[in-house]
Amino acid sequence: MEDPVVARIKNQFDKKGNPAKIPLMSGKQFFESRAEEDGIYVDNLKNQPFLPWKIFSEAVNFLQENGGKAKKGNATNSRLGDPNLDLNTLEGYIASKIYGCKPGDSVFKRITPIASILAWAEICENTRGQLCLLPEQKEQASESEKAVPVAPKVEKSEEKAEIDSLNSQLANRDAELKSLEIKLAESLQRIKEFEDRVAGSDREISGLREELESGAGKIVALQKSFSDSEENIKDLEEKLAGKEVKLNELEKLISEREGKLGEFGREIVEKNEKIRTLEGILTTKDGAVNDLENQLVQKNEAVNDLENQLVLKDEAIKKLEALITQNSGIIEELKSSLKEKEEVISVFEAGVQEKDSKLQVFLEELAVRDEEIGKLKTELKGYENERNDLGKALKVKIEEIKMLNEKFPAKERAMKKLEESIRVKDQDLKTLAEEVIAKSGKVKGLEEKLTAKERKINTVESRLAASEEKARKLEKQLSGYKGEEKLVEQLREKDELIKQIRCTLVSKEEEVSRLNEENRKYRKQQKLEAEGLRQIEEQKSSKKWWKRL
Structure with a gap:
């Protein structure tokens, strides 16, 4: 046999059409739903549009068990068991019953289309935050239950709700413990990562130290090469000094040879003069001329030899100049190489300084990380302390539960005594109520x-006012008729009458104050009786509470 709720919804689809536009609670917006054999498909649940028929029958059963109305529940930003989504709400009940969710799980929100479809099918009334069965459905539920008393079910549902809330609290505690364990694992993982980073930083430091050592070796090698180059330069300078000395010696030799050539030139001049003198004698002395020619040939050969020697000396001087130019080029190259090496050394020193600064920064970062590690350790200690505190609190709670279980029979005995005392007090209340009813009649009479006396007082006051007015008039008349004694007597009589009226007024006021005092005492007694009734009601409610426990 088909469920009546499902049959009602299908009948509504047959009437209104399939698919159908179903209004939301406001009535201004709609969503489309399509009925199938296994359930209803809606277009406002994104990637989970299917709602099985069992949801609607279970929702109606849940409403019937809760007296025809229940809170909808809110699954947004909540988990099952939270105050907005406990098992006493329709959303939480469906998530637990149909979809098998447990306390602490997140729930997909389905209450909007469910409530709208039930309201559209005229099964429920969809209000803000609450869903109520319509009177027809309540009557059907009452007929189906066949006059089964509701109070025990309500008490059972309350007990079930309390048990579910306790279970949800335990689940929340378990979830908190799990989250704490996860946090501990994460913190341990972070500590491991920090240790790995510290190890990596140690490796980097060792690598940097090796680089520094290699750089220091390179610097030493450069210093050695620099010292070698300085020694080479010194050797070259010494060689240059020796060559300069040799050049000076050669210059001295050349100057000496030039002096000799000058002497030879002077001798040639003298000989030419002699030749000129002897030209006259040539004719006479041919033999002597031939001898002289031979001597001249010899002298020419000597001059050629001297010229050849001069050419060789010029070539030697040119070679020396070339060597000097070569040496100057080598010296300039050495100077440029020295400058380059000095620049390299300055760059290397700058790199060393940068590395030193990086090392300092790295050491500072290491110090900061050490502080962070210390903080994490303190946090870990705090988490461990919290965990220990939670464990102690759980032990205390368990002991309290044991104590409550031990105290429960004593409380039951006390409850029995309270019931007996409540019965006695109920009888006292009945008698008090009868007395209150009787006294209420007396109070009404009083x-x-x-009210009658107040009316009389009002009339007396009005009479007083009239008499005072008359007295004023008489005084005015007296001012006109001063010599008449009758008016004086009338005035005296009026004064006496006024005094009597005032005395009666005073007595009436005293009587009214006495009645007010009696009324106040009676109201105080009524208040005390009401307080006693309230205390008795509280005892009755506490009795019910202990019964539920």
């Missing part, structure tokens, strides 16, 4: 008397 109030009527008070």
Whole structure:
């Protein structure tokens, strides 16, 4: 046999059409739903549009068990068991019953289309935050239950709700413990990562130290090469000094040879003069001329030899100049190489300084990380302390539960005594109520008397006012007729009458104050009786609470 709720919804689809536009609670917006054999498909649940028929029948059963109305529940930003989504709400009940969710799980929100479809099918009334069965459905539920008393079910549902809330609290505690364990694992993982980073930083430091050592070796090698180059330069300078000395010696030799050549030139001049003198004698002395020619040939050969020697000396001087130019080029190259090496050394020193600064920064970062590690350790200690505190609190709670279980029979005995005392007090209350009813009648009579006396007082006051007015008029008349004694007597009589009226007024006021005092005492007694009734009701409610426990 088909469920009546499902049959009602299908009948509504047959009437209104399939698919159908179903209004939301406001009535201004709609969503489309399509009925199939296994359930309903809606277009406002994104990637989970299917709602099985069982949801609607279970929702109606849940409403019937809760007296025809229940909170909808809110699954947004909540988990099952939270105050907005406990098992006493329709959303939480469906998530637990149909979809098998447990306390602490997140729930997909389905209450909007469910409530709208039930309201559209005229099964429920969809209000803000609450869903109520319509009177027809309540009557059907009452007929189906066949006059089964509701109070025990309500008490069972309350007990079930309390048990579910306790279970949800335990689940929340378990979830908190799990989250704490996860946090501990994460913190341990972070500590491991920090240790790995510290190890990596140690490796980097060792690598940097090796680089520094290699750089220091390179610097030493450069210093050695620099010292070698300085020694080479010194050797070259010494060689240059020796060559300069040799050049000076050669210059001295050349100057000496030039002096000799000058002497030879002077001798040649003298000989030419002699030749000129002897030209006259040539004719006479041919033999002597031939001898002289031979001597001249010899002298020419000597001059050629001297010229050849001069050419060789010029070539030697040119070679020396070339060597000097070569040496100057080598010296300039050495100077440029020295400058380059000095620049390299300055760059290397700058790199070393940068590395030193990086090392300092790295050491500072290491110090900061050490501080962070210390903080994490303190946090870990705090988490461990919290965990220990939670464990102690759980032990205390368990002991309290044991104590409550031990105290429960004593409380039951006390409850029995309270029941007996409540019965006695109920009888006292009945008698008090009868007395209150009787006294209320008396109070009504007193109030009527008070009203009558107040009316009399008002009339007396009006008479007083009239008499005072008359007295004023008489005084005016007296001012006109001072010599008449009758008016004086009338005035005296009026004064006496006024005094009597005032005395009666005073007595009436005293009587009214006495009645007010009696009324106040009676109201105080009524208040005390009401307080006693309230205490008895509280005892009755506490009795019910202990029964539920």
